[in-house]
Amino acid sequence: MTPVLELRDLRAGYGGIDVIHGIDLRIVSGEVVALLGPNGAGKTTTLATISGQISPSGGTVSLMGHNVNGARPDRLARAGVCLVPEGRGVFPNLTVRENLIMSTYTGVSIASIEERAYELFPRLGERRGQTAGTLSGGEQQMLAMSRAMTTDPALLLLDELSMGLAPMIVAELYERVGELAQKGLSILIVEQFAQAVLGVADRAVVMVNGEIRTVGAPAEVSRQLAEAYLGG
């Protein structure tokens, strides 16, 4: 089966200096992969490269068998790659509804997006006229997630979904991620908090210093995590 996402010997970085040094990863349809690792491991850079924000300095990024190296992020977004970046991926000076309007560039109608978003996160419906910058952290993350959940992407990339949020909110968000996974969506989740994500992941990958250190079942990887975090 053609993998939805395939990274081959991928290298990327900033200003000519690689941050990730030749990683290989395959995600098949409907698979949820957790990408774990300490600060500076290159997790966010990996997502930025897959979503087109950074061009690879070597290797390939393939989506459904097509090499997409160097493709613009907006084209990849329209092609079905959805990245929810770390630190609340919302437009703070736009209202909730206007944030949802921005999702229509993927080709889905605003009526459909609004209906689904407000059904999934009723609180957003109550605050549709409020500017996103004035929402709570959890509500902002819900708004960011609603872009992923209402536009039917082929590949969802989630970066530090739990960052700075209360455990209850994190649990609610991961419940939604679990629902998406059950629908067959391929998901790559970057997290530092392993426990939050291992419950929904099919496979876990640990990155250290820009290289993949371990790949395995979540339970198995969970045992090795402490070692990776301590630099061993």
Place this chain on the structure above:
Amino acid sequence: MKLSPANYAAIALTVAGAIALSALNWSGRPVSVATVGSMLVVGVTLGSIYAVSASGLVVVYTTTGVFNFAQGAMGMYWAFVYWELRFNRNWPAPIAIGLVVLVMAPLGGVVLDRLVMRRLRGTPLVLQLMVTVGLMLGFMGLAATQWKGDRGRNAQPFFGRTGGFELLGVNVTWHRFTTICVAVLLAVLLRLLLHRSRIGVAMRAVVDSRSLTSLTGANPEIISGLAWALGSSLAAVAGILIAPESGLVVELLTLVVVDAFAAAAVGRLRSFPLTFLGAMVLGIGQQFIRSFLDFPGGFSNADRALPTILLFVVVLALPQAKLHIRGTAAAASTRIRRITPLSDAALGGLALIVVIVSWSGGLVPFVDEWTGTGVNRGVTMMITAIIMLSLVPLTGWAGQVNFAPLAFAGFGAVMFLKVAGDSGQAWGLVMAALLTAPVGALMALPAVRLQGLYLALASMAFARGFELLFFTQSSVIDSGAGERIASLHFAGWQLDGRGRGYLIFLTIVFAAGVVGLIALKRSRYGRRWMAIHDSEAAAATLGISLVETKVIVFGISAAIAGFGGALFGIQQATLNPSQFTLLLGLPIVLLLVVGGVAYPAAALFGGVNTILFIVIKERLGWSWLSALEILGPGLMAVAMVVNTRGAVTDMGRAFSPLLPWRHDARDQFRLEHATEREDEVGELGLGRPFTRDHVNDLDRQLGIVDLIPASRPTESRGGL
């Protein structure tokens, strides 16, 4: 918008002041349906003109995050293009309008976005302000070059000067009616566009986050281009509608939009209904003054000064947090600036004196002695450099934007005229500086709560207010009375304001000023300025009083400018109000920033360039260079998008390694040319030269060497 009790008090005070002023200056003209009707009809028309202009400003700010000081000049330029097609080449009006508003102006906007605005992303706000002010001068210079001379051009109103319909006893021409309709339509349509349509929402989204916009599937490059195209078209609409009312004159047309800044500020640069309201208050207010008030003598400009006063009040009275400032006042440079040792400053000053003395005395081999004209230009150069020097501690070190140095200089010149104009005694210069310092401290009051864009606007209002209300007073400058300023009497010498002795005196003053400022910068007190420049919040938490620091730096800056102004007065011998206008002051600010506002040497660079453009124009004698003194500084400022560091920085970096004692400069030079990576790595938040060797060394020192695979070859970039 929620206003605090202090805001309400400020508004109440303003309204009470306006009522009191009106009562005091009531002309006694009868208040009837006819007079009030006439005032309203003309006022609403005027308000509509402001509304159209201000809408363009708000649209560009909302959709690009850039406050476009050039909006008025762009409108002026497109109005000239329309005039050229419609009246000079007799094209039919619909075709000329369509071509200008729907084709040429949008294309111009896209080109502007491609060449200039894209490079401004992520740059400090000071740079953005200077580049757009540079564009303003650039467009003015371009129009003055293309269409030489302001006279003899008549932009006819649409549907002719006669005709129309009667309202409240006043004839409303079809052109004015069109202007009112366009203003109302724009207020409604732009609101709908930006808040209801997807492309409008996307334009605002790009300002919030370009990268996130691209992640939603929208192309931020295309959207930004569209936003500038729209802004340029709106400028064209405003220019074409205003030209028949204000006259097809470069400066007048540009200043109408500068006046509209007040309306845009009422709308906090984002609300179209409030902008419309502000524009109406402005238009009707101005017409009220013309219809019912009679200000004495020097205040006869009160109607023209109203936009300036309103801008100043609005910027001061609105809550800072609600002003919705994007970006930072002046982002701290990633490069750590070397603080010049006093010995270097003294040596540089001495070298300058030697050069000027030798050159003006004909001692430089193969170069002629300066003639009278040359010496006078040298005097202009040094005086401009001294006035520019006033901005180095203020803008360069303390990060406070100021577009009013010429207002301070003018004040100093007036003070010198008053205290020592007859005798020309040198102590008058010191008095002029001391008397100007409190005016600077007054300007510091808005600076205490304003930063960046709003401080820039406040300083512009300050400069324009001085131009229209202070220098016009006959008790301040009575140009008709033939008051003359005597030559300078200093230590037994009498120095003619255009002579070689005066030039050498100015050079010594400049050199001493530079050494004094460097000494001040190196002092404990001077470091406060850099502290508030880097972070006001951090400085405040360290116990630095922002109010005191800002008041003092503004005072010092004004004193230097006042001193320079007094020197200017001696050179000119007579004063007139047109010497100290806002527009004349802008090249002074721009050329300094082009040089590198944080370096005193940039003041000399600016002074040299001020006369260089005049000399080039004169030597070449090409007619298309007729407006070079405006066009030149404008284009140089726009060129800062390519080199944001400032010209003297680069010159210094190239020259200083040649000095035998500058080992540090040679080391720095080697380092940069070995790596050529510093800026790029700076994006990672690392402020040091960065190579793989450094990383490996650091890893070894931190004991994490085992994480680096032994098989991976270590890259060496050499030179370290």
